[in-house]
Amino acid sequence: MAQQSLSIQMIGTGSAFTTQFYHTSLLVRIHESTEDQFRLLVECGPTALRALSEQGLSLKDINGIFITHLHNDRIGGLEEVANKCRYELKKKMKLYVPADLVNPLWYQCLRAGLEVSSEGVNTLRDWFDIYPVEQFFN
Numbered sequence: 001m002a003q004q005s006l007s008i009q010m011i012g013t014g015s016a017f018t019t020q021f022y023h024t025s026l027l028v029r030i031h032e033s034t035e036d037q038f039r040l041l042v043e044c045g046p047t048a049l050r051a052l053s054e055q056g057l058s059l060k061d062i063n064g065i066f067i068t069h070l071h072n073d074r075i076g077g078l079e080e081v082a083n084k085c086r087y088e089l090k091k092k093m094k095l096y097v098p099a100d101l102v103n104p105l106w107y108q109c110l111r112a113g114l115e116v117s118s119e120g121v122n123t124l125r126d127w128f129d130i131y132p133v134e135q136f137f138n
Contacts, residue, residue, distance in 0.1 A: 005031045011041070011051045016073040022051040023073040027062075040096070042066045046076035049084075059084055064094035066133070070101060070109055078105075079113045082127040092129045099132035 007029045012022030023045030030038040039057075041048065044065050052058065059081060067075055078095075085093045097105060106124040115122055124130060 003032070004037075007031065009055070011055065012043075012045065012047060014047075016071065018047070018073075022047040023076070025051065027052075027055075027057075038063045040064050040066055043068065043074045044077040044081060045073040048077040049080060059089060059093070062093070064096055064131070066096040067101070067105070068098075070105060075105065075109060079110060082110070082114055086127060092127065094131055095124075095128035096131045096133050099134050102130060102132065 009027045009029065011025040011027050012018070014021035014023055016023070023043070025041060025043040025045060025048045028040040028042060030040075039062050041052070041062050041064070044067065049059070052062070065078070065081065067078075081093055085091055102124060110124065110127075114127055121127070
């Protein structure tokens with residue numbers, strides 16, 4: 001059986017008002033042997049994609065995103081992620097989020113920028129594959 005390991009890489013270490021160190025986010029990598037098996041971006045603020053790019057990574061390299069709460073410095077990059085995944089990569093990103101945040105994430109944060117009624121795109125699940133985190137901790 002191959003040996004598995006886990007590594008954590010800080011992608012951003014700045015505060016909500018950072019101008020220098022990118023908004024706080026990190027990349028969790030699960031490795032098997034020498035290859036990454038799964039890459040999870042934890043938090044996706046407005047600077048996350050640029051910070052990933054500076055690390056030589058893109059959304060193609062990310063298997064999922066975990067969101068802890070709904071402050072802009074944690075979710076401000078999700079609209080860009082949704083659009084890039086839908087229109088460039090032709091896939092949905094896995095989104096791990098507490099179940100009680102799914103509706104507020106859509107109705108209070110992302111709906112205004114992502115709802116496209118003419119295309120039948122009316123819910124968060126039209127953009128992301130949603131994985132409520134509580135189902136993993138019960």
